[in-house]
Amino acid sequence: MQKLKEQLEKYAFPLILGIIASLAYGLFAFQQGFYWDDWAYSWTRAHFGTSGIIDMISYNRTVRAYWEGLMTPIIGL
Numbered sequence: 001m002q003k004l005k006e007q008l009e010k011y012a013f014p015l016i017l018g019i020i021a022s023l024a025y026g027l028f029a030f031q032q033g034f035y036w037d038d039w040a041y042s043w044t045r046a047h048f049g050t051s052g053i054i055d056m057i058s059y060n061r062t063v064r065a066y067w068e069g070l071m072t073p074i075i076g077l
Contacts, residue, residue, distance in 0.1 A: 040056075041056075041068070050069045050072045051069075053068050053069055053072055
């Protein structure tokens with residue numbers, strides 16, 4: 001019982017903070033629109049595919065370029 005109380009005390013603040021953040025931002029997640037950079041990524045994916053998105057991002061964000069290239073077939077345009 002004491003160990004459970006210690007665990008609860010240790011993780012209470014991050015848990016409460018996570019719940020508050022989920023309520024504050026998660027409820028409106030599907031109401032977000034496209035911003036300027038979203039249109040550029042969508043257009044590049046539609047016209048050039050995976051290799052185009054990797055070429056577009058890889059100049060300054062190498063890891064993100066391959067992550068986007070990996071996610072393109074999964075999430076689509």
